[in-house]
Amino acid sequence: MSISRFNAIETVLNRTDNGVSIEAPDKRISSFYGSHVFNEQKMKAFLPERVFNSVKSAIQSGKKLGREEADVIAEAMKKWAIEHGATHYSHWFQPLTGRTAEKHDSFFTLRPDGSIVEEFNGDTLVQQEPDGSSFPGGGLRSTFEARGYTAWDPSSPAFILETAAGKTLCIPTIFVTYSGQSLDYKLPLLKSQAYLESSAVEVCHYFDKAVKKVMTTLGWEQEYFLVDEALFNARPDLMLTGRTLMGKHSPKGQQLDDHYFGSIPERVYAFMRDLEIECHKLGIPVRTRHNEVGPGQYELAPMYEEVNVAVDHNQLLMDLMDRVASRHSLRVLLHEKPFSGVNGSGKHNNWSMGTDTGKNLLSPGKTPGKNLQFLAFFTATIRAVYEYADLLRASVASAANDHRLGANEAPPAIVSVFVGETLSKVMGDIADGVHSDKEGVKEVLDLLSKIPDLEKDNTDRNRTSPFAFTGNKFEIRMVGSSMNCAGPMTVMNTIVGRQLRDFKKEVDGLVQKGKDQNAAILEVIKRYIVESRPILFEGDGYSDSWKEEAAGRGLSNTPNTPEALEALLDKKSVELYTGAGVFTSQELHAHFDVMCENYVLKLQIESRTLGEMVINHVLPAAFNYQTMLADNVTALHQLDLPKGAYGPQLDIIARISENTGKIKELVDKMSEARKAANQQEEVIDRAKAYCQDVKPLMESIRLHADRLEYLIDDREWPLVKYRELLFVR
Numbered sequence: 201m202s203i204s205r206f207n208a209i210e211t212v213l214n215r216t217d218n219g220v221s222i223e224a225p226d227k228r229i230s231s232f233y234g235s236h237v238f239n240e241q242k243m244k245a246f247l248p249e250r251v252f253n254s255v256k257s258a259i260q261s262g263k264k265l266g267r268e269e270a271d272v273i274a275e276a277m278k279k280w281a282i283e284h285g286a287t288h289y290s291h292w293f294q295p296l297t298g299r300t301a302e303k304h305d306s307f308f309t310l311r312p313d314g315s316i317v318e319e320f321n322g323d324t325l326v327q328q329e330p331d332g333s334s335f336p337g338g339g340l341r342s343t344f345e346a347r348g349y350t351a352w353d354p355s356s357p358a359f360i361l362e363t364a365a366g367k368t369l370c371i372p373t374i375f376v377t378y379s380g381q382s383l384d385y386k387l388p389l390l391k392s393q394a395y396l397e398s399s400a401v402e403v404c405h406y407f408d409k410a411v412k413k414v415m416t417t418l419g420w421e422q423e424y425f426l427v428d429e430a431l432f433n434a435r436p437d438l439m440l441t442g443r444t445l446m447g448k449h450s451p452k453g454q455q456l457d458d459h460y461f462g463s464i465p466e467r468v469y470a471f472m473r474d475l476e477i478e479c480h481k482l483g484i485p486v487r488t489r490h491n492e493v494g495p496g497q498y499e500l501a502p503m504y505e506e507v508n509v510a511v512d513h514n515q516l517l518m519d520l521m522d523r524v525a526s527r528h529s530l531r532v533l534l535h536e537k538p539f540s541g542v543n544g545s546g547k548h549n550n551w552s553m554g555t556d557t558g559k560n561l562l563s564p565g566k567t568p569g570k571n572l573q574f575l576a577f578f579t580a581t582i583r584a585v586y587e588y589a590d591l592l593r594a595s596v597a598s599a600a601n602d603h604r605l606g607a608n609e610a611p612p613a614i615v616s617v618f619v620g621e622t623l624s625k626v627m628g629d630i631a632d633g634v635h636s637d638k639e640g641v642k643e644v645l646d647l648l649s650k651i652p653d654l655e656k657d658n659t660d661r662n663r664t665s666p667f668a669f670t671g672n673k674f675e676i677r678m679v680g681s682s683m684n685c686a687g688p689m690t691v692m693n694t695i696v697g698r699q700l701r702d703f704k705k706e707v708d709g710l711v712q713k714g715k716d717q718n719a720a721i722l723e724v725i726k727r728y729i730v731e732s733r734p735i736l737f738e739g740d741g742y743s744d745s746w747k748e749e750a751a752g753r754g755l756s757n758t759p760n761t762p763e764a765l766e767a768l769l770d771k772k773s774v775e776l777y778t779g780a781g782v783f784t785s786q787e788l789h790a791h792f793d794v795m796c797e798n799y800v801l802k803l804q805i806e807s808r809t810l811g812e813m814v815i816n817h818v819l820p821a822a823f824n825y826q827t828m829l830a831d832n833v834t835a836l837h838q839l840d841l842p843k844g845a846y847g848p849q850l851d852i853i854a855r856i857s858e859n860t861g862k863i864k865e866l867v868d869k870m871s872e873a874r875k876a877a878n879q880q881e882e883v884i885d886r887a888k889a890y891c892q893d894v895k896p897l898m899e900s901i902r903l904h905a906d907r908l909e910y911l912i913d914d915r916e917w918p919l920v921k922y923r924e925l926l927f928v929r
Contacts, residue, residue, distance in 0.1 A: 205920050208434040212928050215428075215529065234483040236284070238277055238358040246276035258354045260413065265354065270322030277358055278307060278320035281369035286360050289320060291328040291350040292370040294385045296336040296794045298684050300515050301375075302361075303330055304368055325371065326352045336797065338790030340381050348383055350375050353390070356512045359482050363523065372512055382787050385686035389508060392693035395780045399700040400553060400561070400577070406707070406721060407573040413556040416693055418510035419673070421501040422517065423492055423545035423681050425533035426468060427925055432531040434920045436817075437809055441802075442535035442682070443600070445810045445898070446818070446905040449541040450923040453495065460493045465929055467528065468498065475500070475524045482520075484513040494543040495926040504550065504673075507693070511686045514547070518682075534682040537603035539922065540902075544604035545681035551692050552673035553577060563672040564623070572718060575725050576703065579627070581674060582617050583728040584699035585667055586735040588776065589615035590756050590767035591695065592667070593678070595688040597764035597795070599802040601680035605759070613759045614750045615678075616737035618665035624738060630722070631729040664741030694780050703728075761799050762887040768792045796883040803890040807874055807898055811867050817918045818905050819860055825912045826856045852911055859904040859911075866904070870897040 234241075243252055251272045257263045265273070281289070290302040307318035328350045335348070356372035375384035382388055393416060400414035432438050437445040454460075464472065472489050479486045479502075488501040505513065521532045537544040553561040561577040585592060593615050596605075605613045619627070666678045679688050703724055710720035734753040739746060750757060758764040767773060769792055777783040783791070829849045836846040843850075877889035909917055 204434045205918055205924075208428075208430040208920060209924055209928060211430040212428045229480050232477075233480045233485075236360040236362065236481040237483040238280055239483060240357075242280055243276070246280050247272065255354060265326075267322055270326050272322075274320050274322045274325040277325065277369060277371075278318065281360055281367075282307065282318060284360055284367060286367040286369045288366070289324075289369040289371065290361075291330070291352075291373040292361075293330075293350050293373045293375040294511075294515055294684060294686065295375055295383060296338075296385065296791070296798075298682065298798075300519055301330070301335070302368075302370065303328070328373070330375070335375070335383060336794040337377070337383055338793035338797075340377050340383060340786070340790045348375060348377055353386065353508075355390070356509055357483070359516075362478075362481070381784065381790070385684045385690075386508070386511070388690045388782050388787075389511060389686040389693070391782045392690045392697065392780070393508060395782060396553075396693040396697035396700070399697040399704070402704050403576060403580075403700050404555060404561070404573070406576070406717065408555070408557060408559070411555045411557055411559075414561070415554050415556070416507040416689070417504045417552050417554055417673075418507040418685060418689060419502065419504035419550040420510060420514050420679075420685055421488075421499060421546075421548040421550070422514065423497065423499045423547065424521065425494065425497050425538055425545065426471065426525065426530050427496060427533060428928065429526070429529050429531050431920050431925055431928065435925070436813055437806075438531075438533070438538070440809045441806050442533060443538040443603075443806075444540065444922070444925070445806060445813065446902045446909075447540065447919070447922045447925075448906040448909040450921070450926060452923070453542055453926070454493055457493070459491050459495050459497070462491045464489070464491060464498075467530075467929060471525060471528045471530055472498070472500070474527065475520060478520050478524060479517065482513075482516060484517055486517075492543065492545075494539070497543060497545065504552070507551075507689050511684065511689065514685050536598070536600040536680040536682060539926065542926070546604065546677060547679045547681045547683060547685065549676040549679045549685055549688055550670070550673045551676060551689065553696075560672050562669075562674070572721050572725075575626075575630070576721060577700075578623075578669075579725050579728040579732070580699045580703050581696050582619075582732045582735070584695040585615065585617055586732040587699070588691070588695040588773075589735065590758070590764070590770075591773055591776075592676075592688065592691050593756070593758055594764045594767045595691045596676075596678040596680060596683065597758075597761040598680055598683065599761060599799045599806075600682060601678075602760050604680065605678060612664070612666065612741045612746070612757075613764070614741070614747065614755055614757045615666050615735065616741060616750070616755065617732075617735050618668040618738060619736065620669060621738070623669065624736070627729045627736075630726050631733070633726075665737070666741070690782065694776060694782050698776055698780060760891050762796065762884060762891050765792060765795055765799075765887070766884070768795075793883050796887045799887045800877075800883065800890055803894055803898075804874065804878075807870055807890075807894050810898055810901060811870060813919070814863050814867060814901060814905055818908060819863065821912055821916050821918050822856050822860050822908050825916045826853055826860075828913075828916075829853050829856075856908065856911055859907050862904045863901055863908075866897055866901045870894060870901065873897060 243255060247255065251269050254263070254265055254269050255273065258265050287308070288304040288306050290304045292300060292302050295301050307320055309317050309319040311317060330348055330350060350373035353372045353374055358369060358371045361368045361370050374387040374390070376387060377383055396416060397414045401411055404411040404414060427438070435444065437443065476486055476489070485503040485505065486500050487503055488499070490499055491497070492499045502510075502513065504510070518534060521534075525532045534545065536546070555561065561573065562581070564574045564578070565571045593613065666676070668675045668677065676688055676692070679685065706724045707717070707720045710723060711717050715723070734755060737746070747757060768788060774785055774788060777788055778785055829852060833846045833849050833853070873889075873893040877886055877894055880886040880889055909921070
């Protein structure tokens with residue numbers, strides 16, 4: 201019998217109130233919201249008006265700040281942070297690991313004359329020098345070329361990160377090599393924002409000359425699982441890989457649909473409330489919380505923000521979730537598929553564009569057929585996704601997300617666009633040359649005379665669509681729960697920026713030939729609709745018939761990461777990114793190498809962990825139980841009972857032998873396959889070898905291990921079971 205499993209369960213069942221105080225500073229969120237953020241209100245209070253205006257200008261237009269201004273800002277930040285109890289500062293950045301990084305330095309300084317001061321100046325604010333070679337760099341840095349730089353991003357506010365041990369002033373930054381090449385997710389995102397803005401403003405001027413700025417907005421929806429930390433620590437696979445590498449499905453899973461939107465368990469509610477308070481202190485506008493479909497699965501979502509701030513907030517959130525969960529003796533699972541047979545977790549990215557005049561460029565209004573501005577941006581976005589679908593798919597590719605994409609709760613690996621019945625009719629009318637004047641995007645449904653009228657959205661929701669229009673935004677449902685949103689957002693900004701430039705060029709060309717401007721705009725819109733028709737799909741994306749139909753339409757289906765990532769380096773992608781100034785060719789190759797290497801390392805860790813688990817846990821349990829059964833058979837035989845009296849025992853003994861033999865054989869094969877994969881020189885070849893040769897063996901080993909879990913006495917099984925992970929609270 202495994203002591204760790206039953207001790208873990210006993211620990212969970214005997215838990216009492218852990219004493220965590222979740223009282224907010226005030227009952228009203230508005231009273232403490234953003235209290236730990238050096239936001240515009242704080243800047244106005246701590247900075248001279250001239251410097252405050254310079255910072256505002258830097259945020260809004262990208263204007264550079266001078267050294268003197270940086271010194272004033274640094275002093276104000278330090279004063280504010282120390283008043284709030286901060287003792288250290290850190291440049292906070294987003295390397296290609298997918299999570300965040302920070303190195304803390306104290307404000308404390310000892311001067312040559314022996315005096316002690318708290319010091320933080322403009323140079324320290326603007327630039328720091330972490331070790332560039334110790335982060336994934338795809339060959340941009342070597343071990344002996346350690347220098348890398350973090351540089352302040354004024355567009356994202358500084359904040360105070362509070363832990364039980366103290367408080368630290370964190371300054372959001374970008375991370376680059378000594379020669380200025382990107383080593384992070386943030387710099388390409390900022391470049392893509394600038395590219396889209398310049399493209400979109402020019403198109404906006406067809407309709408409104410007053411527009412000076414276009415912002416991209418993001419609203420993410422974060423799904424996650426919670427398990428007790430004792431159960432987590434009793435599963436080596438959860439500890440090392442974030443997912444269960446084996447485990448027989450629980451007889452009861454999610455089939456009753458009784459968890460979704462159900463009552464939130466008290467312990468989970470306490471965690472959520474604690475997390476929300478920490479988020480609100482840091483200006484993260486989380487608003488929604490609920491049970492998700494899978495047992496033990498939950499979701500939270502914020503209000504929409506400008507995309508760079510939203511990305512920062514989501515990265516910060518994932519760190520907060522780990523910290524807060526630990527206080528409640530829980531562990532957060534952000535892996536895209538921690539449990540086989542149970543819904544995986546995504547991070548739906550709701551993307552839109554808005555102007556400084558307050559216009560949502562993807563809001564159709566009441567007459568979308570006559571709203572040329574909406575149609576221009578709407579069809580350009582669809583056309584961009586059609587043209588660069590493979591690039592969007594690559595941006596959400598990972599070893600973890602491969603388990604989720606195409607399963608019964610996530611969009612397929614085939615990129616399609618859902619727009620809904622009303623807009624499909626509008627687009628069809630335009631494409632067919634019919635003048636559309638759809639009266640009202642929304643129709644009022646008089647559902648019952650006893651309740652108020654309800655407005656029906658102009659688009660239904662299609663949960664099987666990887667890219668769906670949902671009223672005034674596009675929802676990218678493919679993004680994985682553990683991913684940095686910056687990846688797909690950089691793709692969206694870049695491809696739509698490129699398409700809008702093409703749109704402007706084509707319209708201007710028609711106008712120069714004497715065509716009326718509005719007629720020219722409508723002509724280009726019509727052509728985009730016709731050209732994009734293959735990617736428009738309103739049906740069930742999970743069906744096998746869709747795979748066949750999509751192939752007939754010429755749409756790609758790349759179900760695994762190595763295949764998907766190859767789109768990053770094709771000629772069209774390189775031309776797109778280098779032309780937009782988002783990536784150089786060298787940076788793009790480096791990011792490709794990092795993503796491939798990350799895939800290899802994840803599968804390498806998983807396969808090694810699985811091998812150890814079956815050899816160290818599963819097989820010994822099987823052999824022990826087999827011996828118990830054999831002793832029982834011997835005893836019954838000595839009683840001179842007929843063979844039928846111990847036939848079931850003999851059958852189980854034989855089945856155990858069959859499965860243990862297969863496991864040992866497969867583990868040996870997996871070890872050899874891993875060695876062969878590791879010998880491949882090119883990282884993409886290593887990734888393909890792990891995908892094609894190692895991963896299938898892992899799945900076969902799991903099959904036989906799960907069969908043994910079914911056969912072996914529950915008291916002898918060493919690993920925490922699915923029913924315990926999902927239902928023990």
